[in-house]
Structures are given as structure tokens and as C-alpha cells.
Amino acid sequence: QKEVEQNSGPLSVPEGAIASLNCTYSDRGSQSFFWYRQYSGKSPELIMFIYSNGDKEDGRFTAQLNKASQYVSLLIRDSQPSDSATYLCAVTGARYSGGGADGLTFGKGTHLIIQP
């Protein structure tokens, strides 16, 4: 059974600091990795995607992928109170043990709180 694991938190970070969110996945066949942000009562919003090992930066966000360790992370620099949300890690390209390809598999999310 394919799994995506995240620490549920809450993760509390002071304003202006770096928030580090982590995610591990079970299937080595996974090919694409995504980070979504979800505010309470809203739908998930795509903030980063990464397909290759290494770092990918976009503004204050950096996604890091290590396929050998089956680990993906998201760094948020200069954290702002508006970054307070649940961050969902999603993985695709893996296969269920029952056969057949499948869509995005999500972790349960990490609740991030930025303290002013």
C-alpha cells in the first residue's frame, strides 16, 4: 500500500523565520511531487512541484527532493502570518499493489502556524 507521511503538527514558527515541512513516501516508483497549501474551509492551492532530485526555488518557497531517501521537503523563507495553513504533500506516478496506475496520493498534511 502506497503511503505519504507528514507530521501533522501543529508546527509553530516565528514570523520572519524559515519554516521547514517534510514528507516521506513509500513507493520508489513515484515520479512527481507536489506541495499544496490549504486554508481552512478552502480548496488546496498548488504552490510547488518538483520532478528531479535537488532543489527548486520559487520566490520564498524551495522544494527539495531526494529520491534515494524517498524524501521531499518544502522550505518557506521569511515566514508571514498569511503562510499559516495546512500544507499537503502529494505524490504520483506510483502504483497500487493491486495493479493499475493512480492519481495523486496525499499526505494528511502539516498544520503550520506563523506566530507574529
Added chain:
Amino acid sequence: KAGVTQTPRYLIKTRGQQVTLSCSPISGHRSVSWYQQTPGQGLQFLFEYFSETQRNKGNFPGRFSGRQFSNSRSEMNVSTLELGDSALYLCASSLRVNTEAFFGQGTRLTVV
């Protein structure tokens, strides 16, 4: 550019009834996927369509079905509703299967 549009936004249905949810993807996107979100289980994949064909399917019972039309719009149907089907149903569109997906606002279904 318009985003993903889901209708209706809210639904209340009685156990045993059926329901149809609609999703219009971002213009030019040909892949539409559906997800169920509940507090206990989180976001779970239902199925994905591309060019009117179901390409992927999650581990949900056959009561959950879907289809995609030639204009890429998609519908999801749940028959014989159960209390446990109460959830936020999210539709996401992407250019191709298993690429970056953009979510609609969701349909909040309550089964009583």
C-alpha cells in the same frame, strides 16, 4: 484565465438517494481528476479522466462513478448515498495525466 469551476457548491441529500456533481476544467486542460476530502481520511483519489477515458481509479466502491465529455467537462455520480459519503468533493484539472493539478472550490455534500 478562468479556474476550475465546480457546481453545485453545497448539497444536502438523503441516505439512499443519488447525486451528480459537475466540474469544468481550466480551458485547454484535458485531464480531470476527482478527490474526496474528509477530516479523518484526508484527501483520497477517486478517479481521473483524460480525453473522455478513465485513466486511473482509486479504491472506492462502484457506487462512485464518473465520466468526461468531449469538451473535457466532467461529472461524478454517487448512487445509493450513505452517511459516510458526507465530504468535500474536489475536482482538479491538469494538462495531462499525473501533472500539476489545479483544484476547484469543491462541492460540500451532506448526507442525512
